[in-house]
Amino acid sequence: MWRVSSAVASHPGLRREENEDAFCVRGDLGLYLVADGMGGHAAGEVASRLAVDAVEAFIEDTRHADVERTWPFPYDPKLSLDGNRLKAALRLANRRIAAAVVRDQALKGMATTAAAVLVDAGAGRITVAHVGDSRIYRRRAGQLAQVTHDHSWVGEQVRAGSLTEADAKRHPWRNVVTRALAGGDDPEVDVAQLDGRQGDLLMICSDGLSGVVGDDTCQAIITAAASLDQACADLIAAANAGGGPDNITVALIKIDVD
Numbered sequence: 001m002w003r004v005s006s007a008v009a010s011h012p013g014l015r016r017e018e019n020e021d022a023f024c025v026r027g028d029l030g031l032y033l034v035a036d037g038m039g040g041h042a043a044g045e046v047a048s049r050l051a052v053d054a055v056e057a058f059i060e061d062t063r064h065a066d067v068e069r070t071w072p073f074p075y076d077p078k079l080s081l082d083g084n085r086l087k088a089a090l091r092l093a094n095r096r097i098a099a100a101v102v103r104d105q106a107l108k109g110m111a112t113t114a115a116a117v118l119v120d121a122g123a124g125r126i127t128v129a130h131v132g133d134s135r136i137y138r139r140r141a142g143q144l145a146q147v148t149h150d151h152s153w154v155g156e157q158v159r160a161g162s163l164t165e166a167d168a169k170r171h172p173w174r175n176v177v178t179r180a181l182a183g184g185d186d187p188e189v190d191v192a193q194l195d196g197r198q199g200d201l202l203m204i205c206s207d208g209l210s211g212v213v214g215d216d217t218c219q220a221i222i223t224a225a226a227s228l229d230q231a232c233a234d235l236i237a238a239a240n241a242g243g244g245p246d247n248i249t250v251a252l253i254k255i256d257v258d
């Protein structure tokens with residue numbers, strides 16, 4: 001049985017009035033989620049909140065699922081049960097966004113990212129899923145490494161070798177996402193299983209952190225902090241010290257193996 005501790009913080013940053021990021025931290029469900037909303041006139045706030053609420057409700061409803069319950073989506077035999085739950089939850093969130101736009105045309109064009117971690121402390125399993133450019137990292141043996149691929153234009157260029165990470169952070173198209181929950185067709189959801197070891201730490205963040213503060217700096221801040229709450233506060237402070245151009249959200253999850 002793992003002991004799982006967590007902390008989360010969110011801040012509008014220094015240049016925006018609203019905070020269009022949303023998050024959910026539910027230790028009882030093992031669910032940790034960050035969503036970064038996009039869209040004018042506060043619509044981004046609606047998209048990220050809708051997505052978080054939809055994912056949280058679906059994961060709660062299927063918490064005792066010993067059957068392959070992913071309705072209205074087909075069960076994917078290549079994925080674990082938790083992988084299927086997360087994939088279905090993100091697709092359901094996408095449909096909720098579509099339905100909200102049908103009800104209120106002022107919300108047209110809204111979208112959100114979603115990056116989720118589902119921890120099964122009893123079985124010792126971690127499942128991650130994401131759509132968009134919000135990131136999930138794992139720190140193991142002091143090294144922080146991203147475990148997701150950004151679904152962004154610059155992310156694709158970095159993977160193809162035509163842009164460096166540093167170029168990507170400054171590129172005028174750095175905010176262009178290639179996949180999001182935008183109410184269109186059921187989105188492709190990247191799902192992965194991670195193992196867990198004593199002391200592993202997972203970080204979920206919006207690009208208001210990862211686009212401003214380098215991975216090495218994040219790693220140093222987490223290592224130096226006396227607690228997970230302090231680490232979250234220090235990461236937000238670092239993003240704001242870097243100009244705070246965007247909303248900043250960070251969740252940290254620590255695994256202790258008894």
Ligand code: CA
Nearest residue numbers: 036207208246
């Ligand atoms: Ca953002």
